[in-house]
Amino acid sequence: MIDFTKRQKEIMTILSKHEPITAEQIAEMLGVSKGTLRSDLAVLVMTGQIEAKPKVGYYLSKNMQKQKQQDIWNQTFVKDIQGVAITVKGTTTVNDAVISLFLEDVGTLIVVNEHNELEGIVSRKDLLKVTLGNAQATSMPVQLVMTKQPKIYTIEAEKTVFEAAQMMVYYEVDSLPVVKPVENSQALKVIGRITKTNIVKALIEMGSEA
Structure with missing residues (x-):
């Protein structure tokens, strides 16, 4: 199991609430530069956690969306x-x-x-x-x-x-x-x-x- 960094987890949390969203917008929310996020976004894309579309931005992969829905079910009583x-x-x-x-x-x-x-x-x-x-x-x-x-x-x-x-x-x-x-x-x-x-x-x- 991949152990994601705190910032990578924060990126996925942002995407779960605001997808699709550009790298510039993510950087602004985190208070860092776009360049600083480049390696984090690359890791998340390569591991299948997120996907990217030109002129659209980043969004959670289908597998992550399913996990998100499952989490909602399990966190609602x-x-x-x-x-x-x-x-x-x-x-x-x-x-x-x-x-x-x-x-x-x-x-x-x-x-x-x-x-x-x-x-x-x-x-x-x-x-x-x-x-x-x-x-x-x-x-x-x-x-x-x-x-x-x-x-x-x-x-x-x-x-x-x-x-x-x-x-x-x-x-x-x-x-x-x-x-x-x-x-x-x-x-x-x-x-x-x-x-x-x-x-x-x-x-x-x-x-x-x-």
Whole structure:
């Protein structure tokens, strides 16, 4: 592994924020002459860290751009982008749960107890399945149709957005309850929710700020 100098690392940091940029502009930001940077830029180009185009300037190589995106994913945490959890009690009727789904415009509801601890998940599919051809099902409590613990995929606020995305893809779900373990208990307190939409919006914002 190549051990880059402090100035070479500073050059790559500048490029990550301002690419494409000329050697003159880099030199001005670092407070040195263009000639002083010549050897540093040559090393970075030869090692594939950066690329240069005539009349355009220097920019990070594609490999470095991928690394930069990976770093963003690994440095952004669930707690940074999570949304409010839409919850109902287990005694909530199927009819009221359906109304909540449409009013909140969500695909799933998180079922909690009086202490806001996770009990289950109920989805549109669950509700549709139980109500089709059974008009009386609308008065049933959701606890009879929900997916119960421990068969629920959850994530903690301190996990990275990358880990959340991996879980959603692997388990084929659109959202995850964000939970916090309750001390001296196996219970999980619901503190939020992260969705694919949260992640996509965050990535767009990160890209525009980079």
